Amino acid sequence: MSSRTGEASFEPRSVAAEIPDRIVLKRHRDLSSLGFNRPARYAILVLLGLVLVLGLANVFGQHPQTVTARSAKADLELYAPDHLRGGLLYEARFTIRAHESLKHAVLQLAPGWTESQQMNTIAPSPLAQTSRNGSLLLTLGPVKRGEHYTLYIEFQVNPTNVGRRSTDVLLYDGNTQLLAVDRTITVFP
């Protein structure tokens, strides 16, 4: 017996005759079609749930982390997110703790800090800003022994700035490098 669509049907003649056009009971009632593939549907939903869980786990940013580099003369603490998304506003906080007096503290920021990122505010203003081989040099001045100096920089990520960039930070006293923070940011679209 065949339905009006020409596909096989095992319904009694009276029922088959009343089946609406283009409805095939095997497909549309018994759900044998590929369009009703439940595993595929669940797999996509699980994938979506996984993305949301990863979002909660800060994989896509922007919860800040603290990275600390230590030396005999000073410590440098950087508090900033390393996973970002296009358009985000965020703050980077640099704290220098001097174990010995620094006469001429200088921070060197790798190009990744300024490449396709807006630097909205920097406080307190450095004594001088210059460039060294593409890196940004911020002259902060003296930091007395036992004191700490905090520098705040507010950034915004350009929407087209996607990928990974080095955002290393080096601390100098004059021309002497004291310590370095190796760091990379990941920017999601």
Add this chain to the structure above:
Amino acid sequence: MDIVLRGCVIFVFLYVLMRVIGRRELSSLEPFDLILLVVLGDAVQQGLTQDDYSLTGAILAIGTIAMLQLAVSFTNFKFPKLRSIIDGEPIVVVQDGKPIDKNLRRERVTLDDLAAAMRKQGIGSLDDVQWAVMETSGIISFLKKSDS
């Protein structure tokens, strides 16, 4: 280039999402659904054009979505085998006055929902229904028994 790429990603994401969440959500437009629709539109816009307020950006975004929609409908028309995946298929939810629980459960449609849909079409009792088919749009079509 970015707007076109973002447009493609958002279109595919929304299309897949609409397919997997099920047609029950598509058919209802309660007050809360309307609010969700506005929130969704705002979230999509921000991801799509971000801080681009240009006419060029708007043309690129709208053009991308229009072309993708055209491509989907062309694929749907040209390749019938893909139709069930792209568009889904109607589901029989009532046969000869008897609700098909498995299919109702699949689409998360309760008997109350079914009764409400029947009332909208001027049908008071399931006994009068020969076939009820949930269409790909989420709307339930009812075919009455010939003697009712």
